[in-house]
Amino acid sequence: MKYFEERAYLCALNRIFGFEPKIAHALLSHFGSASEVFSINEREMDMILGPYSRYRKSLQISAVEKEAKELEKLAEKGICFLGWNEEAYPDLLRQCEDAPAGLYIRSMTPPEELFRPRKEIGIVGTRDLSLYGREWCMKTVEAMAETKVKPRIISGLALGTDICAHKTAVECGLETIAVMATGPETIYPARHREFALRLCETPGCALITDYPPGTAPLAIHFLRRNRIIAGLSEALLLMESKIRGGGMMTSRLAFSYSRDVYALPGRVDDIRSQGCNYLIRNKIAEPIISTADLMESLGLGNHRTINKKDWKDWLAREYEDRMTTDRISEMTAILDVIRKERGIQLEELCSRCGMSYSQVAMLTGILETDGYISIDLLQRCAIVSRK
Numbered sequence: 001m002k003y004f005e006e007r008a009y010l011c012a013l014n015r016i017f018g019f020e021p022k023i024a025h026a027l028l029s030h031f032g033s034a035s036e037v038f039s040i041n042e043r044e045m046d047m048i049l050g051p052y053s054r055y056r057k058s059l060q061i062s063a064v065e066k067e068a069k070e071l072e073k074l075a076e077k078g079i080c081f082l083g084w085n086e087e088a089y090p091d092l093l094r095q096c097e098d099a100p101a102g103l104y105i106r107s108m109t110p111p112e113e114l115f116r117p118r119k120e121i122g123i124v125g126t127r128d129l130s131l132y133g134r135e136w137c138m139k140t141v142e143a144m145a146e147t148k149v150k151p152r153i154i155s156g157l158a159l160g161t162d163i164c165a166h167k168t169a170v171e172c173g174l175e176t177i178a179v180m181a182t183g184p185e186t187i188y189p190a191r192h193r194e195f196a197l198r199l200c201e202t203p204g205c206a207l208i209t210d211y212p213p214g215t216a217p218l219a220i221h222f223l224r225r226n227r228i229i230a231g232l233s234e235a236l237l238l239m240e241s242k243i244r245g246g247g248m249m250t251s252r253l254a255f256s257y258s259r260d261v262y263a264l265p266g267r268v269d270d271i272r273s274q275g276c277n278y279l280i281r282n283k284i285a286e287p288i289i290s291t292a293d294l295m296e297s298l299g300l301g302n303h304r305t306i307n308k309k310d311w312k313d314w315l316a317r318e319y320e321d322r323m324t325t326d327r328i329s330e331m332t333a334i335l336d337v338i339r340k341e342r343g344i345q346l347e348e349l350c351s352r353c354g355m356s357y358s359q360v361a362m363l364t365g366i367l368e369t370d371g372y373i374s375i376d377l378l379q380r381c382a383i384v385s386r387k
Contacts, residue, residue, distance in 0.1 A: 038060075100228065121144065122250070123155050123165040130272055
């Protein structure tokens with residue numbers, strides 16, 4: 001019967017041993033299949049799990065029947081389940097002793113294609129991302145998109161660093177996977193729902209989770225979710241983090257899995273850089289000092305560097321029908337100064353460019369609207385995107 005397919009058994013094991021996946025792995029290794037685990041008698045169960053195990057009442061066929069029906073409902077929503085002992089399960093993650101017994105996958109790409117061997121780079125960091133962190137997150141992903149070996153970006157769909165990495169990847173044509181801390185039908189935070197649904201419909205991209213349907217976004221779920229980000233990634237980049245936080249946990253997990261870890265150094269008095277500086281000081285992470293060096297260290301090959309002429313060419317193409325040559329030159333000068341002096345305020349920008357405040361305000365307003373720069377409440381400017 002279809003209710004008793006192996007995948008339903010795997011799904012039941014994942015729900016039962018979700019917080020102790022090592023037990024599920026041991027049972028699968030010992031019995032060879034999930035269906036065999038549910039066929040053991042009470043005497044065997046007592047010998048393996050102990051007579052007072054809280055799991056004795058859970059290993060029932062009724063649990064499998066329930067999961068089989070749940071899987072049918074999920075399939076109607078384009079969500080499938082992939083078990084730990086299936087061939088398509090990602091190899092890097094399988095190597096981790098605390099890898100989940102299975103993954104729920106929401107994607108238009110089938111699992112065997114989604115998890116084909118390739119470079120996968122994790123990017124994590126604080127939700128309270130600064131202009132400095134945002135710029136480096138974006139320029140790093142953009143640099144990856146320009147390399148010969150184009151990696152897939154792994155992150156967690158959270159505010160700040162995660163969503164910045166995901167969105168930049170999609171804009172640059174890179175594939176990306178968002179690892180969620182909720183059930184597969186729940187997107188959190190809600191403000192990312194539109195983007196997340198778009199992700200599901202993008203080839204090579206996906207939403208994945210090891211949490212069964214109905215799982216709420218509790219704090220402990222986010223912490224446990226981080227092991228999947230670290231496990232999927234060949235290398236992990238920490239953009240900004242306080243001394244304690246999810247990004248720090250993910251970085252330590254990646255280090256324990258023998259992954260390469262990189263961190264963006266920052267000012268010693270900036271709370272958002274304390275975590276990165278700590279990892280670098282303790283030789284857990286290598287410092288990110290340039291995109292060129294980072295691409296080489298990641299084994300992605302060379303990427304095209306950006307120079308002042310590039311800005312002028314891009315702006316000429318963008319504004320040739322709306323701006324004079326002189327205006328385009330003025331915009332080029334503004335962008336060049338902002339790139340060299342990240343966080344420069346508008347008044348100082350006027351002085352550096354030799355223009356009036358109204359002139360700079362007008363041009364920077366256009367650049368901000370069209371996605372070249374961002375301007376915060378203190379009128380500090382930063383490059384945030386490239387056309």
